[in-house]
Amino acid sequence: MDRGKIPDLAARDNKIYLDLKDIIKENALPFLPAKSVVKFGAVCRDWRFQISAPLFAHNQSLSCHSTSGIFIQIHRGSPSLIPICGVPDPILSFLPEPVDIKSSSNGLLCCRGREGDKVYYICNPFTKQWKELPKSNANHGSVPAIVLLVEPSLLNFVAEYKIICAFPSTDFGKATEFDIYSSREGSWEIAREICFGDRTIFCLLDDN
Structure with missing residues (x-):
């Protein structure tokens, strides 16, 4: 040896x-x-x-699940970012129109246009990639509550997401209906469930 x-x-x-x-x-x-x-x-x-x-x-x-920053938006002002590690173009000027941030999940934002048809956008503020969602058949009203759900898949390299929109029912008094968008289907579908009762629904942005 x-x-x-x-x-x-x-x-x-x-x-x-x-x-x-x-x-x-x-x-x-x-x-x-x-x-x-x-x-x-x-x-x-x-x-x-x-x-x-x-x-x-x-x-x-x-x-990596670290936070890049915290988006804030006061009333109808432009979105701004309190940076933690920095994201370029925090005011989302790459989108085709002024928007309101409605929800966030795993680094993606769900935004809604302020004028006209009030189009929904899914965007990545870091890469500036964005997608305009098709128009829903439901009337979401002026202040719908939005939840964006994004979960990277271990087996699918294309991120899939869902948007759940809670909005005041126009067919039933003091009721809330739910409209769900699926990226896999590429369309909206109104849920059969209806929440009855006089209540206020709101959503909080996550910090990813």
Whole structure:
């Protein structure tokens, strides 16, 4: 036995040993917030390819749950952000019209246009990607209560979400009806359940 022989830790033909940059790339990058990840894309070509891959974006959404900031909106003023780690363009000017933030979940926002048909938008304030939702057959009124539910799937790389809208019924007095949008179906559907009683329904934004 060669007791005095020291193994070559940098040997590239031995898969047991990895370079430090590869260890960080595989085990640390997915746990960083999105703003830091974008900066590290400039480290080298390998990291840039790793970060730009759809699989990496999926893993990062599952691994990193840190808060990027808190959106606030007073009455009909423009949305603003109290940054914690920073999100570009916090006033959502990339959307086609002024909006009110109605709900948030896992980094996505559900916003509603202020004028005209009061269109709903789902957007990612970090990537500036957004989607206009189809118009519902129900009249949601001027102040509906909205809940956005987003849960990254382990088996599906396309994030699916649902929007639950509670609105005053126009067919029954002192009643609340529910309209549900599913990204999988791409349409709204009014729930059969109706909540009777004179009550006020409101929703709180989460902090993701």
